[in-house]
Amino acid sequence: MLKFYLIMLILIFLETSIPYKMVLIYGTPEDVTMNPSPLTMDFDACVEYCYGLSACMMVSHAIGTQNCIAYEIGQVSTVRETDSGGSNKVAIKMNGTETAQCPLTAEENSMKFGAETANYTYREFDITVSNSLWTFTPVPACPKNFTMVTRPKGQWCIGVVPAKACITQKQGSSMCTKSYGNSILSGVENFEEYGLIQDLAQPHLTDLPSGAAGRSTVGFWINGDRKPICTGVNKTASCNGTNEFTFSDPTLSLNPTGYIWGVDQPSGTLAKDSLCVHYGFNSTTKQSIGVDDYSCTVSSTNGTCFIGYICGFRPS
Structure with a gap:
């Protein structure tokens, strides 16, 4: 010794x-x-x-x-x-x-x-x-405002990041990458992560951007891109729920169980523009209403404002 x-x-x-x-x-x-x-x-x-x-x-x-x-x-x-x-x-x-x-x-x-x-x-x-x-x-760690989770494919840092205005999925993805380096929109591995995101989002639901005024729903963009074969078609066994999407989150399992879909969601198989995914909240009750597929290029509608994104990266 x-x-x-x-x-x-x-x-x-x-x-x-x-x-x-x-x-x-x-x-x-x-x-x-x-x-x-x-x-x-x-x-x-x-x-x-x-x-x-x-x-x-x-x-x-x-x-x-x-x-x-x-x-x-x-x-x-x-x-x-x-x-x-x-x-x-x-x-x-x-x-x-x-x-x-x-x-x-x-x-x-x-x-x-x-x-x-x-x-x-x-x-x-x-x-x-x-x-x-x-x-x-x-020792690998996540920075402030991010939480480390352990997945079968490794550790992952998850953070709920608010925006100053309603944003599109492309804007949210770009903000995530530019703000945190080697980062992307995070996926949701399991039910525990779904609940974690709901808890982490709560502080950001009390001070909404002005663009969210009067809208019943607010959402945070998450990882997920609709498969071309599941666009503009009727639902089938291979296009029914989470398997309608591909995921670029490197630590996400092949069949993640954390995408808890809202009522009658995802609903965009017959649509041609519901290609992205967001995690939604009721703007009044602050409770989650599930994840939903939506147009990647829309920042807001009469009833919804996308107020941020869920960012993720490997701890360092």
């Missing part, structure tokens, strides 16, 4: 009741993506500063100086451990363990660190040690 030199151990309990500790070693940061401006303070003050700052993940301090560098989450990915006679000390923040004793090996620590960041409600890192190299690897 890799031995490392502990100078002191500090345990603190935050409001979240998660104990943190600062593990101190001789070493120097490597693979630094951003060099913060040095702070003028001794080593003890440097360590105290870091554990008091939620986003701080480690500090580096040249022995015998007042030069303290505090690294926040994402600014450094590795630390090279050196012998106890080295000229630089590093204090690494990690989640605490049940014991307050100073362990003699890295493996006796939690080797994890997590905290809230500007973009994430909670961001966690795995800490590994190999050949004197400490590596910080981010």
Whole structure:
């Protein structure tokens, strides 16, 4: 087991009741993506500063100086451990363990660190040690306003995103991709996700855009494109419900069960323009009325305004 030199151990309990500790070693940061401006303070003050700052993940301090560098989450990915006679000390923040004793090996620590960041409600890192190299690897997570779900094909981030006006499916799809990078309109995997979306949408149903005034229904665009063979034809076994559509959501199952269709929906097999899908709500009761097929190029009708979209992407 890799031995490392502990100078002191500090345990603190935050409001979240998660104990943190600062593990101190001789070493120097490597693979630094951003060099913060040095702070003028001794080593003890440097360590105290870091554990008091939620986003701080480690500090580096040249022995015998007042030069303290505090690294926040994402600014450094590795630390090279050196012998106890080295000229630089590093204090690494990690989640605490049940014991307050100073362990003699890295493996006796939690080797994890997590905290809230500007973009994430909670961001966690795995800490590994190999050949004197400490590596910080981010655990896949979803940013704020998105919820992670686990599907048979992998993890997926889902977010309900409101628009400032009634929008078409093409506009919603474009907004999703441009706003969140490698993202697309999300599908609905199962009944649990259907319920999750209903819950996530509630805050956006109380402050509707002006275009939704007087309309009984509002909707959010979701993933789904009508198959050409199911356009302008009578319903058949192969064109009856969810199987009338193809899906580009990469983690959606072949036969997703989360498309809970509204009364008599989908109804567009005989129509030639009901090619897209939205998740609908009663604008008065705020309750879901099921998913429905609709024209991709329509932003509103006399009774409906499409007020946003359900965006999805893989966690990173």
